[in-house]
Amino acid sequence: MRALILTIVAITIAVLIYFVTTDRKPQPAQPATAPETTKVVPTIGLIDDARINNAASEPGNWLAYGRTYEEQRFSPLTQINRENVADLGLAWYRDMGTNRAQEATPIVVDGIMFFTSAWSRVFAMEATTGEIKWTYDPKVPGEVGRRACCDVVNRGVAVYKGRVYVGSLDGRLIALDAATGSLVWEVDTIIDHDRFYTITGAPRAAGGKVFIGNGGAEFGVRGYVTAYDAETGEQVWRFYTVPGDPSLPFEHPEMEMAAETWKGGEWWKIGGGGTVWNSIVYDPDFNQVYLGVGNGSPWTRVIRSPGGGDNLVLSSIVALDADTGSMNWYYQTTPGDNWDYTAVQDMALAEMEVDGTLRKVLLQAPKNGFFYVIDRSDGELLRAHPFATVNWATHVDLETGRPVENPELDYLEKEKWVLPGPLGAHNWQAMSVDVDAGLVYLPVQDNPLIYGMAEEWKQTGLYKRNPGSMNLGIAFGTLVQLFVNNITTQPTPKGYLKAFDPLTGEERWVVEIPHYWNGGVLGTAGGLVFQGDALGILSAYDKETGEALWQFNTYTSMLAPPITFEIDGVQYVSILTGTGGGDLFAGAPLDPVPNPASLTYGNYGRMLVFKLGGTGTLPAPTVVDDTIPEQVLAGVSDEEVARGEILFNTYCVLCHGLVVRSGGSIKDLRRMTEEAHGSFNQIVLEGTLSANGMAAFDDSLAVEDVERIHHYVRARAHEDREMALGNQEGARFTWLQ
Numbered sequence: 001m002r003a004l005i006l007t008i009v010a011i012t013i014a015v016l017i018y019f020v021t022t023d024r025k026p027q028p029a030q031p032a033t034a035p036e037t038t039k040v041v042p043t044i045g046l047i048d049d050a051r052i053n054n055a056a057s058e059p060g061n062w063l064a065y066g067r068t069y070e071e072q073r074f075s076p077l078t079q080i081n082r083e084n085v086a087d088l089g090l091a092w093y094r095d096m097g098t099n100r101a102q103e104a105t106p107i108v109v110d111g112i113m114f115f116t117s118a119w120s121r122v123f124a125m126e127a128t129t130g131e132i133k134w135t136y137d138p139k140v141p142g143e144v145g146r147r148a149c150c151d152v153v154n155r156g157v158a159v160y161k162g163r164v165y166v167g168s169l170d171g172r173l174i175a176l177d178a179a180t181g182s183l184v185w186e187v188d189t190i191i192d193h194d195r196f197y198t199i200t201g202a203p204r205a206a207g208g209k210v211f212i213g214n215g216g217a218e219f220g221v222r223g224y225v226t227a228y229d230a231e232t233g234e235q236v237w238r239f240y241t242v243p244g245d246p247s248l249p250f251e252h253p254e255m256e257m258a259a260e261t262w263k264g265g266e267w268w269k270i271g272g273g274g275t276v277w278n279s280i281v282y283d284p285d286f287n288q289v290y291l292g293v294g295n296g297s298p299w300t301r302v303i304r305s306p307g308g309g310d311n312l313v314l315s316s317i318v319a320l321d322a323d324t325g326s327m328n329w330y331y332q333t334t335p336g337d338n339w340d341y342t343a344v345q346d347m348a349l350a351e352m353e354v355d356g357t358l359r360k361v362l363l364q365a366p367k368n369g370f371f372y373v374i375d376r377s378d379g380e381l382l383r384a385h386p387f388a389t390v391n392w393a394t395h396v397d398l399e400t401g402r403p404v405e406n407p408e409l410d411y412l413e414k415e416k417w418v419l420p421g422p423l424g425a426h427n428w429q430a431m432s433v434d435v436d437a438g439l440v441y442l443p444v445q446d447n448p449l450i451y452g453m454a455e456e457w458k459q460t461g462l463y464k465r466n467p468g469s470m471n472l473g474i475a476f477g478t479l480v481q482l483f484v485n486n487i488t489t490q491p492t493p494k495g496y497l498k499a500f501d502p503l504t505g506e507e508r509w510v511v512e513i514p515h516y517w518n519g520g521v522l523g524t525a526g527g528l529v530f531q532g533d534a535l536g537i538l539s540a541y542d543k544e545t546g547e548a549l550w551q552f553n554t555y556t557s558m559l560a561p562p563i564t565f566e567i568d569g570v571q572y573v574s575i576l577t578g579t580g581g582g583d584l585f586a587g588a589p590l591d592p593v594p595n596p597a598s599l600t601y602g603n604y605g606r607m608l609v610f611k612l613g614g615t616g617t618l619p620a621p622t623v624v625d626d627t628i629p630e631q632v633l634a635g636v637s638d639e640e641v642a643r644g645e646i647l648f649n650t651y652c653v654l655c656h657g658l659v660v661r662s663g664g665s666i667k668d669l670r671r672m673t674e675e676a677h678g679s680f681n682q683i684v685l686e687g688t689l690s691a692n693g694m695a696a697f698d699d700s701l702a703v704e705d706v707e708r709i710h711h712y713v714r715a716r717a718h719e720d721r722e723m724a725l726g727n728q729e730g731a732r733f734t735w736l737q
């Protein structure tokens with residue numbers, strides 16, 4: 001190991017010398033392969049700051065999460081284009097050996113594709129063939145799966161100076177040798193393992209440092225981002241996003257300012273939130289790192305901060321000095337967040353002419369439904385047009401920079417359908433920025449939630465954090481009753497791909513997709529916009545009209561963004577298939593949303609790679625048997641079933657789905673065998689399936705609770721079986737209010 005580190009140090013120094021002694025300005029005709037020095041000591045993945053800054057000279061590679069530091073996800077490649085995309089075909093595919101969601105963006109450099117799959121596993125494959133170069137399994141304990149709000153996903157690696165960096169679900173930042181996949185170092189990034197912190201986001205690397213945040217706001221954590229020395233793993237700085245216990249000293253001066261915006265309440269005990277679980281973007285123009293900061297914990301501000309206040313820096317874009325971690329500016333998208341409106345969605349950097357002046361801008365479409373254009377030099381808000389149906393606010397006041405909330409949708413007294421819901425008008429699924437066209441190709445959804453306060457809070461004003469479950473502050477236990485009983489008044493959920501002008505708010509074209517939870521987007525100079533959707537279709541749209549020019553049925557729903565790269569004169573397009581993520585909760589959709597492909601055919605984690613003239617085929621799809629077995633009913637009272645329902649909605653619904661209807665990625669409990677039913681208590685209390693992510697809940701549930709949950713699962717299975725058999729007798733949800 002020591003020799004390995006020394007080798008890497010030597011290579012790094014060699015590369016540093018190369019760039020220090022070379023003009024740092026963009027170099028013409030730089031070869032598409034690694035710099036000359038790497039030929040002396042053959043290695044791979046020698047990406048560094050200068051090379052990413054000069055990405056325009058090697059358009060065939062995908063060097064960083066969003067392709068370059070600007071993260072525009074718009075490729076200059078043109079071999080695959082409007083005229084010939086009809087000839088696009090499968091070059092190769094590889095099963096990832098999992099049916100859990102795939103969210104990663106691969107990095108492609110030196111002919112190798114580096115990416116992650118479920119459980120933070122890392123893969124290095126020959127990008128032209130799929131041959132495995134190496135794999136690395138961080139061996140995340142299965143029971144950690146329970147700590148993840150949104151599946152055991154991972155969105156990818158950073159490749160930097162001969163190393164591959166990954167954040168593991170259990171909170172480690174891991175550095176691997178890019179050539180061999182062997183471990184160089186790992187650090188524990190988590191400040192408190194009693195709280196449910198997880199990492200699903202891709203690290204970013206720049207300026208000799210690796211930046212990583214975490215998730216877990218729903219479970220009651222306090223957000224922060226840490227910068228580590230890329231070489232040694234030593235901590236360089238840490239920035240907290242919300243203030244801690246006011247009886248303790250502030251960790252850094254920004255927290256003193258933030259603490260003035262939290263009033264009353266004991267947010268530090270219940271979490272605070274503000275996790276940075278997705279977007280962290282490095283800006284070489286200002287040597288700044290932008291953090292996309294998440295929602296409050298719990299969601300409801302009246303519990304978190306009953307005296308009011310903006311609760312800085314929740315739901316904000318924060319600019320930090322990359323070297324010191326001190327704050328240069330912030331912009332808060334949703335002051336006093338009350339809806340899970342994270343601002344963690346991907347941020348892209350660009351230069352755009354705004355009102356006659358060329359500006360260095362930051363672009364973001366966060367959950368709250370407004371598309372922000374912000375001046376990177378000082379955080380000034382330039383535009384905030386709505387890009388989806390928004391009813392929580394009427395508009396953003398550009399003078400004050402603040403949204404104007406709609407008082408009619410206050411849900412303190414009475415529950416309200418709010419758009420966007422907690423899945424956001426746009427979530428982490430990538431957008432693509434086409435600077436020349438002045439457009440952003442954006443996956444959008446109109447997907448509401450009915451928000452209402454818990455009865456206990458209404459009656460007593462008290463709220464108690466539940467350390468083993470979601471801590472939302474809304475009526476989560478009875479949410480499903482609210483949801484189902486009010487379904488006829490629900491605004492219909494829908495998905496869209498939009499070509500959106502962030503300066504004017506104009507929608508140049510819109511593709512409507514019947515299911516809301518679709519994949520990330522890639523734009524190319526070939527005139528194409530690629531997106532995989534919930535119905536299993538990977539499409540190439542004409543970027544000027546939105547017309548579908550090519551479609552490929554993968555028979556599995558997609559969330560991950562396509563990318564493109566070119567090797568030996570051949571352009572490829574790749575995508576990972578397999579859905580889940582934040583939509584596990586909704587499960588099998590209710591009418592009129594159609595079933596996703598993964599529910600109909602199964603949820604196959606696969607890497608698919610396409611090229612012109614590709615002739616590969618996928619295995620023939622088979623339709624999943626959705627028969628629900630006959631249930632042995634215990635003859636318990638409706639009250640017991642109803643109590644089981646509240647427990648299910650507190651501890652189980654997040655993964656197993658609304659009204660026990662799984663969305664295809666996680667086990668559908670209605671289809672359990674009698675043998676599994678016989679082991680129900682052991683599975684839930686002893687964790688006999690914890691290796692799969694089904695951890696023990698003996699810290700939260702008593703035997704009687706588990707039996708009530710079991711009765712509810714049986715009752716739901718019985719109802720749906722009877723319905724499927726055409727027996728409408730005994731209306732559905734009879735135990736509901």
Ligand code: CA
Nearest residue numbers: 217295340342
């Ligand atoms: Ca959240």
